[in-house]
Amino acid sequence: MKPAAFGYDRPADWPAALALLAAGARPAAGGQSLGPMLNLRLAQPESLADLRHLPGYAGVAVADGIVRIGAGTTHATIEDGAVPGRLGAILAGVARRIAYRPVRNRGTMGGSLAHADPAADWVSVLPAFAGPLGGHAVALGPAGERRIPLDGFMLGLFETALAPGELLRAVELPVLPEATRWGHWKFCRKTGEFSKATACLLAVPGAAPRAVLAALDAPPLVLPDATALLADPEGESERLVAGLDLADPWRAAIARTALRRAAAGAAA
Structure with missing residues (x-):
């Protein structure tokens, strides 16, 4: 058509x-x-x-411990190392598993967030950088900029906290120490397919570890303190998934696996 x-x-x-x-x-x-x-x-x-030609819509800037990524920054740009340091290494690892390189050459971080497909990669991982770590989506409207915590940005299927008349302008994430640990796993039956379950775990020294379980046809499940998941991945993943409304046993099994593998990656 x-x-x-x-x-x-x-x-x-x-x-x-x-x-x-x-x-x-x-x-x-x-x-x-x-x-x-x-x-x-x-x-x-x-x-x-x-929006592609707006000033500052794409690009990366670092100031006062905050990395500001323009909403129009492509997945490929992030994959290729535009974000510096430990944060950049983590984001590059996520970006290089998004679909195919031609898609990454054009798809943008802001577009992924604003579209709010529950299986999308940035929707699934960026809430881990919110809370005390200070990750925000920066919206621009007639009254100026406002910051929306990333763990509250997606409200429902294809629904975000953007108000009518607002555009997503940027994403702000914290500069991370090199000792930060990270685990990330998603299940796709073939390359380029949307995930059927995605989990990540971020452990920043001096802060409670944070985890996210996503791509389950609902807004991400954010764990503001994933200490128990790190300590007992098997038991805690069973407990968490049992509390979800997942009709299919295979989907629950994949969700448990995603949590366990994200915890194992962070532990390593």
């Missing part, structure tokens, strides 16, 4: 982008999710606002 007819605008600055959004335009960047939706006519916007 081909998309229904739509208009195209390329705003030169953020006020122009917000004005287009207020007028009903659909924001677009990499288009890796929106493009198929247009072709299938699941989305039929009157016009698209191409």
Whole structure:
């Protein structure tokens, strides 16, 4: 199929982008999710606002212990080491397992978050960097910027905490010490497929370890203190998954495996 007819605008600055959004335009960047939706006519916007050329929409900056990643930064850019230090190594490991390189060349971190597919990679791991670690999504609206904790950004299936008239401008994550431990595992039956269960565990020295279980057709399950999971991966994963509403036994088994393997990776 081909998309229904739509208009195209390329705003030169953020006020122009917000004005287009207020007028009903659909924001677009990499288009890796929106493009198929247009072709299938699941989305039929009157016009698209191409955000790719906005100043500061892509790129990485570090200041005062915070790494600011523009929402338009591609998965490939992160995979190739644009984010420095231990944080960069962790994010690069996540990025290189997203679909295929052609998808990573165009897909963006902000697009993945704002689309809020529960199986998406950044939706599944970035909540681990929230809480006391201070990870936020930076939204821009008519009243200016506001910061949304990453563990509260996704509210439901394809639903986020962005208010009407707001655009996702950036993601802010903490600079991590080199001693930070990380475990991440996701299950895909074949390369490029969306995950059926994803888990990660982040252990920063001096802070409680945080874990996330995601890709289960619901917002991520965030564990603000995953000490018990590190201490007893088998028993704690059984307990956590038993409390979820998973109808299929195979899905529960994969979720338990994801938690155990993420804990093992962090422990190593």
